[in-house]
Amino acid sequence: MISGRIHSIETCGTVDGPGLRFVIFTQGCPLRCLYCHNPDCRHPEDGQVVTVDELMQEVKKYRSYLRHGGVTVTGGEPLMQPEFVAEILRQSQALGLHTALDTSGYVQIPAAAPVLAHTDLVLLDIKSYDPALYQRVTHVSLEPTLAFARHLAAIGKPVWIRFVLVPGLTDPRDNIEGLADFVATLTNVERVEVLPFHQMGAYKWEQLGYEYALKETQPPSAELIQSTVAQFAERGLYTVSS
Numbered sequence: 001m002i003s004g005r006i007h008s009i010e011t012c013g014t015v016d017g018p019g020l021r022f023v024i025f026t027q028g029c030p031l032r033c034l035y036c037h038n039p040d041c042r043h044p045e046d047g048q049v050v051t052v053d054e055l056m057q058e059v060k061k062y063r064s065y066l067r068h069g070g071v072t073v074t075g076g077e078p079l080m081q082p083e084f085v086a087e088i089l090r091q092s093q094a095l096g097l098h099t100a101l102d103t104s105g106y107v108q109i110p111a112a113a114p115v116l117a118h119t120d121l122v123l124l125d126i127k128s129y130d131p132a133l134y135q136r137v138t139h140v141s142l143e144p145t146l147a148f149a150r151h152l153a154a155i156g157k158p159v160w161i162r163f164v165l166v167p168g169l170t171d172p173r174d175n176i177e178g179l180a181d182f183v184a185t186l187t188n189v190e191r192v193e194v195l196p197f198h199q200m201g202a203y204k205w206e207q208l209g210y211e212y213a214l215k216e217t218q219p220p221s222a223e224l225i226q227s228t229v230a231q232f233a234e235r236g237l238y239t240v241s242s
């Protein structure tokens, strides 16, 4: 019986893939994003242990409406628990459900292969394109994510790219130009999502006693969101913002 650690589930998600989603937030993440709205997902030893069978019992309760959406595994970083996540996605597909994996792509590609075999859509978060800025935002290096993106293109896996727009951090024009140029080289990208920074996770940082560097940062203006969307769209990429 395969088990893993999750942070929580959301039974009616609408922002993590197409349609209504059963969303599983896995526990543990190797990144330390400055704007993380789930800092309580950070440590792999926290959260709760569940078996795949227990999770699938829950999924089955919502099966009828999930036919118009599916199952998304996010986190944290789902690819920290590849065997667990692969089995969730495999069983979801066996139920006829669409599967999505939300990942930073900071992963060894061979370890991800069993998961990708049962993933219909990858939501790939690329948190910046300038390597130094990426390191500053996430505390890890950019290259594994770019390698993962190229791999997904090579195997023809459908991808939605996600980019969090943070004023004063990820918004330098060159950073976005570089990312848009890179994404435009990938033949498997169905859409780009520009996600405006928000402060909804700020209280968690405080509760956990972590220092939150973006306390004073405001959400991006409508103009900044529009111009960022335009930078991607100019390259022929279907781009949306929430």
Ligand code: SF4
Binding pocket: 029, 030, 031, 032, 033, 035, 036, 037, 038, 039, 041, 075, 076, 077, 104
């Ligand atoms: S990858 Fe996601 S869960 Fe991990 S630190 Fe970054 S925002 Fe938080």
